[in-house]
Amino acid sequence: MSGYRSPADRAGRAVLIGFCALVFAFLVLPILAVVPLSFNPSAFLVFPESGLSLRWYRSLADSPHWTRALINSLSVASVTTLIATPLGTLAAIGLSAMRSRAKPMIVALLTAPMVVPVVVVAIAIYFLFAPLGLVNSFTGLVIAHTVLALPFVVIVVHAALQGFDYELLRAASSLGARPATALLRVLAPLIAPGIGAGAVFAFMTSFDEAVIALFIAGPEQKTLPMQMFEGVREQISPAITAAATLLVIASTLLLGTAELLRRRSDRLRTGRS
Amino acid sequence: MPGSRAEPAARAARVRPRWWIVALVAPLLIFLIATFVLPVVMMLSRGVSDPELPQSWPRAAVALRQWDGAGLPSDALARTVAGDIVAARRAGTLNRVANRLNYDRVGSRSLLYLTSARLAAGAKVGGLSDLAAIDPRWRDRAYWGAMRHAAGPSTSFYLLAALDRRIDADGRLTKVPADQAVFVDILLRTFKISAVVALLCAALGYPVAYLLASLPDRKANPLLILVLLPFWTSALVRTTAWVVLLQTNGVVNGLLEGIGLIDAPRQLLYNRVGVYIAMTHVLLPFFILPLYGVMKGIQPSAMRAASSLGAPPLTAFARVYLPQTLPGVMAGAIIVFTLALGYYLTPALVGGGADQMISGSIAFYTNQSLNWGMAAALSLLLLLPLTLMLFAGRTLARTVPA
Numbered sequence: 211m212s213g214y215r216s217p218a219d220r221a222g223r224a225v226l227i228g229f230c231a232l233v234f235a236f237l238v239l240p241i242l243a244v245v246p247l248s249f250n251p252s253a254f255l256v257f258p259e260s261g262l263s264l265r266w267y268r269s270l271a272d273s274p275h276w277t278r279a280l281i282n283s284l285s286v287a288s289v290t291t292l293i294a295t296p297l298g299t300l301a302a303i304g305l306s307a308m309r310s311r312a313k314p315m316i317v318a319l320l321t322a323p324m325v326v327p328v329v330v331v332a333i334a335i336y337f338l339f340a341p342l343g344l345v346n347s348f349t350g351l352v353i354a355h356t357v358l359a360l361p362f363v364v365i366v367v368h369a370a371l372q373g374f375d376y377e378l379l380r381a382a383s384s385l386g387a388r389p390a391t392a393l394l395r396v397l398a399p400l401i402a403p404g405i406g407a408g409a410v411f412a413f414m415t416s417f418d419e420a421v422i423a424l425f426i427a428g429p430e431q432k433t434l435p436m437q438m439f440e441g442v443r444e445q446i447s448p449a450i451t452a453a454a455t456l457l458v459i460a461s462t463l464l465l466g467t468a469e470l471l472r473r474r475s476d477r478l479r480t481g482r483s
Numbered sequence: 484m485p486g487s488r489a490e491p492a493a494r495a496a497r498v499r500p501r502w503w504i505v506a507l508v509a510p511l512l513i514f515l516i517a518t519f520v521l522p523v524v525m526m527l528s529r530g531v532s533d534p535e536l537p538q539s540w541p542r543a544a545v546a547l548r549q550w551d552g553a554g555l556p557s558d559a560l561a562r563t564v565a566g567d568i569v570a571a572r573r574a575g576t577l578n579r580v581a582n583r584l585n586y587d588r589v590g591s592r593s594l595l596y597l598t599s600a601r602l603a604a605g606a607k608v609g610g611l612s613d614l615a616a617i618d619p620r621w622r623d624r625a626y627w628g629a630m631r632h633a634a635g636p637s638t639s640f641y642l643l644a645a646l647d648r649r650i651d652a653d654g655r656l657t658k659v660p661a662d663q664a665v666f667v668d669i670l671l672r673t674f675k676i677s678a679v680v681a682l683l684c685a686a687l688g689y690p691v692a693y694l695l696a697s698l699p700d701r702k703a704n705p706l707l708i709l710v711l712l713p714f715w716t717s718a719l720v721r722t723t724a725w726v727v728l729l730q731t732n733g734v735v736n737g738l739l740e741g742i743g744l745i746d747a748p749r750q751l752l753y754n755r756v757g758v759y760i761a762m763t764h765v766l767l768p769f770f771i772l773p774l775y776g777v778m779k780g781i782q783p784s785a786m787r788a789a790s791s792l793g794a795p796p797l798t799a800f801a802r803v804y805l806p807q808t809l810p811g812v813m814a815g816a817i818i819v820f821t822l823a824l825g826y827y828l829t830p831a832l833v834g835g836g837a838d839q840m841i842s843g844s845i846a847f848y849t850n851q852s853l854n855w856g857m858a859a860a861l862s863l864l865l866l867l868p869l870t871l872m873l874f875a876g877r878t879l880a881r882t883v884p885a
Contacts, residue, residue: 218796226694227694233687233690236687240721240764241713241724243728297511300511304505305508307501308504310504316508319512319520325869326825327824327865331519331523332849333526333846333858335518337526338521338525353518354518357515357519360511360514418720420719435719439828442832443832454720457720458716462716465715
C-alpha cells in the first residue's frame with residue numbers, strides 16, 4: 211500500500227500516523243513511566259527527579275512483607291506450573307488425536323475458565339473450598355491457579371501439535387518403540403518449544419493473578435499481587451513503583467520468551483526454518 | 484495427498500475413541516469438572532436455593548409451604564413455628580434463619596431473638612395471640628410473608644432482589660423502597676462503563692490496527708511490540724501505574740499544568756474519568772490484536788481495484804475496506820465488552836464509590852456481608868448477558884463470510 215498520489219492522501223496518512231503515535235504513547239508510556247519513578251530518591255512521585263537512588267528497591271528487599279509475598283508468589287506459581295503443564299500437555303496431545311464429536315464440547319469446557327469473569331470463578335471456588343477447609347491454604351490457591359492456567363497450556367501445546375504427523379508415532383512403533391518411548395523420543399522433542407511456552411504462560415498466569423488470591427488466600431499465603439493491591443488501596447508509596455517495575459520486567463522477559471518459543475514451535479510445525 | 488495419511492486413523496477414532504486418547508484427556512476433564520464446573524454450578528444454584536429455614540425449621544418449613552399466605556396464619560402454624568424456634572435455638576441454628584429472614588424483612592432478627600428468649604424463659608404458645616403477646620409484630624403479615632418466602636426449597640428472592648424487586652405480603656411483585664434499590668443502578672452502570680470502554684477501544688484501536696496491517700512486516704513488527712508490551716504486563720501493574728500517574732499531584736496533572744492546559748490539578752482518580760482511562764488502557768490490546776489479524780487477511784488488491792475504477796480513497800475505504808473489517812471490529816468489541824463486564828481490580832482501585840461495578844458487589848456479598856445467596860444471584864445476572872454476547876459473537880462469526 212505505497213505510492214500515494216495526491217497531497218490529500220499524504221495528509222490523510224500523516225493524520226493517521228500522528229493519531230497512532232498518540233495511541234502508542236498512551237499504551238506504552240504509563241508502563242514505562244513507573245520505571246524512572248522507582249529510582250526517585252524522594253518520597254514524592256513527581257517528575258523531574260532530584261537524582262537516582264535504589265532506596266525504594268532496598269525498602270522492598272528489607273520489608274518482610276514484600277519478600278514473604280515474593281517467596282509465596284514464586285512457590286505458588288512454580289507448583290501451579292508443575293501441575294498444569296503435564297496435565298495440559300497430555301490433554302492437548304489427546305485432543306489433537308481425537309476425532310470424536312465430544313471434542314468441541316471439551317474445548318468449550320476448557321476455555322470456559324478464560325471466559326467466565328474471574329470474580330465468578332473466585333467465589334465459586336471459595337464456596338467449594340470453605341467447607342473443605344481449603345480457604346486460606348497453599349493447596350487451595352494452587353488448585354485455583356491451576357484452573358486458570360490450564361487453558362493456556364492446552365491451547366499453546368495444541369497449536370504446536372497442529373499438523374503433527376501421527377504416522378511418525380506409527381513408524382516409531384513399527385521400529386519396536388513402546389508408545390511411551392515414541393511419545394517421549396519422537397513427539398516431545400518436536401513440540402518442546404510449545405510445551406515450554408505453555409509452562410511460561412502457566413507460571414505467569416499464577417504469578418500475576420490477584421483476584422482469586424484476594425478471595426481465597428489467607429495472610430500466610432499473601433502473594434505479590436495481593437501485597438500490591440493492598441499497597442495501592444491503602445497508601446501509595448514509591449516502593450509500589452519499584453515493585454511494579456520488577457513485575458513489568460519479569461512479565462516482559464517471561465512472556466517475550468513464551469512468544470519466541472511459540473514462534474519457534476510454529477516454524478517447527480510448518481517446516482520452515 | 485494432504486489429509487490422506489490421517490484418514491484410516493481418523494475413521495477408526497470416529498467409531499470408537501481409542502483408550503489412550505481417553506487416558507490422556509481424562510485427568511484434565513476430571514480436574515476441571517471437580518474444580519470449576521461443579522463449583523460454578525453449585526454456586527449459581529445458591530442464587531435460587533433457600534436452604535437456611537428448611538434446614539433449621541424442618542416442620543415449620545413444611546407448614547409454611549402449605550399455608551396459602553392469605554390473612555394471618557392459623558394457631559396451628561403459630562405453634563409449629565414457636566416449636567421450631569425453640570428447637571433451632573437449642574441446636575444453635577436460629578441465627579441462620581434470623582439472618583436469612585432479615586434480608587427479606589428488616590427487623591426479623593430482633594423479632595426472632597426476642598421471641599426465642601421469651602420462649603426459653605417458659606412462655607407457652609397455644610396460638611397466634613400468644614406470640615402476639617410476646618411481640619405485636621407477630622400480627623404483621625410482612626414477617627409471615629418473609630417466612631413463607633424463605634420456606635424453600637427454591638426461591639426467586641435473591642434474583643428479584645438483584646433486580647430491586649420483591650414479593651410483598653400480598654404476593655404482588657413490587658419495587659423495593661428507593662433507599663434500598665441499588666442493584667439496577669449498579670447493573671446499568673456496569674453495562675454503561677463496559678460499552679463506553681468498548682467504544683473507546685474501537686475509536687483508538689481501529690486506526691492502529693489499520694496502520695499496523697498496512698505497513699510491511701519489517702516496519703509493523705517493532706510497532707506490534709508496543710501493543711504486546713501492555714498485553715503482557717499484568718492488569719494490576721498497569722492499574723497501579725495509572726493510580727501513580729493520575730494522582731492529584733501526579734505526573735499527568737503536572738504535565739497538563741506544565742503545558743498550560745489546566746490551572747489547578749484536576750481530580751482524575753477515584754472517579755469515572757480514571758475508570759475509563761485505566762480500563763481502556765487495560766483492554767485496548769484485546770481490541771487491536773484480533774482486528775489486526777482480520778485486517779492482515781484482507782487482500783490489498785480489492786482496494787487497488789476500487790481506486791483503479793475511480794473511487795476516491797475515502798469512498799474505497801468506506802465501501803470496500805471497512806465492510807470487510809466489521810467482523811474483526813465486532814469480535815474485538817465483544818471481547819472488550821465482555822471482559823469489562825466482569826472486571827474487578829481496576830474499578831476497585833481507580834473508581835470511587837459511584838463507579839463500582841457488579842463484580843465489586845459480588846465481592847462485597849461474598850467477603851463482607853457473607854450473603855452468599857445474593858452473591859450467587861448477582862453472578863447469575865452477570866453471566867446471563869455474557870453468555871448471550873458470546874453466543875451472538877459466535878453466530879455472527881458464522882454468518883459473516885470470512
